[in-house]
Amino acid sequence: MGTHIENLKKLVGEVYDLNAASSVLAWDQQVLMPPGGAEGRAAQLATLSSLAHTKFTSNELGEALDAAQGETDKLDADSDEARLVSVVRREYEKQRKVTAEWVAEYSRATSLAHQTWQKAKAESDFGSFAPKLKEIFQLRRDYADFFKPYDHVYDPLLDDFEPGMKAADVQAIFDDLRTHQVALVQAIADAGPPDDSMLHLHYPEADQWAFGEEVVRQFGYDFDRGRQDKSAHPFTTSFGIDDVRITTRFLEDYLPSALFATLHEAGHAMYEQGVKPELARTPLADGSSLAIHESQSRLWENLVGRSWPFWVRFYGRLQEVFPSQLGQVSLDDFYHAVNKVEPSLIRVEADEATYNLHIMLRFELEKALMEDNLPVDDLPTIWNDKMQEYLGITPPDDAKGVLQDVHWSAGLVGYFPTYALGNLVACQWWELIGDAIPDLEKQIEAGQFDELLAWLRTNIHQHGRKFKPTELIERITGEGLSAEPYLRYLRTKFGEIYGLS
Numbered sequence: 351m352g353t354h355i356e357n358l359k360k361l362v363g364e365v366y367d368l369n370a371a372s373s374v375l376a377w378d379q380q381v382l383m384p385p386g387g388a389e390g391r392a393a394q395l396a397t398l399s400s401l402a403h404t405k406f407t408s409n410e411l412g413e414a415l416d417a418a419q420g421e422t423d424k425l426d427a428d429s430d431e432a433r434l435v436s437v438v439r440r441e442y443e444k445q446r447k448v449t450a451e452w453v454a455e456y457s458r459a460t461s462l463a464h465q466t467w468q469k470a471k472a473e474s475d476f477g478s479f480a481p482k483l484k485e486i487f488q489l490r491r492d493y494a495d496f497f498k499p500y501d502h503v504y505d506p507l508l509d510d511f512e513p514g515m516k517a518a519d520v521q522a523i524f525d526d527l528r529t530h531q532v533a534l535v536q537a538i539a540d541a542g543p544p545d546d547s548m549l550h551l552h553y554p555e556a557d558q559w560a561f562g563e564e565v566v567r568q569f570g571y572d573f574d575r576g577r578q579d580k581s582a583h584p585f586t587t588s589f590g591i592d593d594v595r596i597t598t599r600f601l602e603d604y605l606p607s608a609l610f611a612t613l614h615e616a617g618h619a620m621y622e623q624g625v626k627p628e629l630a631r632t633p634l635a636d637g638s639s640l641a642i643h644e645s646q647s648r649l650w651e652n653l654v655g656r657s658w659p660f661w662v663r664f665y666g667r668l669q670e671v672f673p674s675q676l677g678q679v680s681l682d683d684f685y686h687a688v689n690k691v692e693p694s695l696i697r698v699e700a701d702e703a704t705y706n707l708h709i710m711l712r713f714e715l716e717k718a719l720m721e722d723n724l725p726v727d728d729l730p731t732i733w734n735d736k737m738q739e740y741l742g743i744t745p746p747d748d749a750k751g752v753l754q755d756v757h758w759s760a761g762l763v764g765y766f767p768t769y770a771l772g773n774l775v776a777c778q779w780w781e782l783i784g785d786a787i788p789d790l791e792k793q794i795e796a797g798q799f800d801e802l803l804a805w806l807r808t809n810i811h812q813h814g815r816k817f818k819p820t821e822l823i824e825r826i827t828g829e830g831l832s833a834e835p836y837l838r839y840l841r842t843k844f845g846e847i848y849g850l851s
């Protein structure tokens with residue numbers, strides 16, 4: 351291999367190390383750190399991220415990149431080296447366009463906005479948060495302007511999470527999906543919810559923990575290269591492909607919360623554990639995009655973990671762990687309970703069928719805010735109107751409405767669509783997997799997940815971040831991103847559960 355490529359790898363490897371060290375500190379902050387450590391930790395994280403940024407955007411790295419490109423231009427465009435150079439080039443050019451003044455201003459504004467949002471949410475007072483939100487969206491428009499010309503002011507933001515994807519692509523997909531999904535949710539609501547009272551009994555934390563780990567071990571999450579801890583909000587973090595950790599949280603009076611969070615995070619973690627070793631310690635040792643990442647977590651959480659064959663396998667075991675709570679509950683009743691669909695106010699608690707409607711609402715609002723077509727002061731009213739239109743319910747206050755999510759206060763605009771896209775992509779994979787592994791359901795009933803995991807490893811995981819999301823989807827499915835498999839999945843599954851014709 352050329353010496354210039356080796357030199358580039360050395361430089362990006364050092365940046366990778368700095369970022370991994372930041373991740374360790376951030377993991378510690380959420381899992382172990384005492385509250386008193388907050389101020390010192392913020393300083394440590396700021397120092398590390400500024401070092402990483404300076405190093406990554408340096409002239410030295412730019413020169414190394416040019417030299418390495420001289421070598422990779424002679425290689426196959428899909429080789430690891432050529433892809434490394436193109437991914438680093440993309441990131442390098444993006445980061446160099448943003449001024450240091452903007453970064454400092456954005457960091458100051460978001461940290462203040464976050465505090466204001468917490469207080470506003472606690473007091474359900476949107477008015478006190480509105481000025482900060484105006485400032486954030488102005489800063490976000492300024493950010494987009496670094497990347498002019500663009501088709502839409504939303505595009506540069508979306509591109510940070512879904513490289514290559516445009517607002518118009520998301521809009522087209524959502525427009526296609528919305529009426530179908532609203533109609534389906536309405537039909538389900540008319541059929542009435544199943545009884546899920548058995549899920550709200552007392553379930554001791556230690557037993558929940560043991561059962562969840564038993565399941566993800568069988569999925570193939572490697573505990574020699576990972577571990578699970580507790581945190582306020584479940585997440586996955588990677589310090590390298592051989593140390594990918596998950597966290598969960600336990601509600602002793604609601605069984606599904608920790609279990610499905612564990613399956614979800616293990617899905618993310620197995621993706622990162624499956625990146626091929628050749629890509630370690632480079633920017634390619636990562637997921638293709640947030641939507642592709644979410645396609646992995648949702649696949650294990652919902653398509654596997656909320657499926658009938660899965661519970662045929664695991665329900666007896668769960669009854670053994672919780673005999674007094676579930677001993678008298680049939681498999682059928684339990685399966686219906688964990689698949690309960692009910693329009694609700696809070697996105698993070700939404701079920702499989704209603705979840706995307708929450709996302710579409712946010713996407714439409716943040717797109718209009720970016721266009722400067724929606725006065726921030728009108729946001730609560732429009733939020734509530736859309737909730738009524740899509741889900742048939744109206745939030746009683748701003749805390750359960752427009753103030754519920756942390757994202758905008760943190761400056762994360764363009765992030766929400768990736769959740770919904772992940773659901774769609776997961777179903778695209780699922781149809782292909784069904785063709786490739788005809789007895790998949792039998793395998794799941796037998797607790798065998800190795801062929802499923804091998805398919806994901808071969809087609810998706812091993813490539814890490816080599817391919818952009820749309821490119822990866824096309825390589826694997828031969829088509830573009832589509833909502834059809836997702837709609838087929840919802841209609842089949844919930845049609846059966848709710849007896850819809």
Ligand code: ZN
Nearest residue numbers: 614618644647
């Ligand atoms: Zn996730």
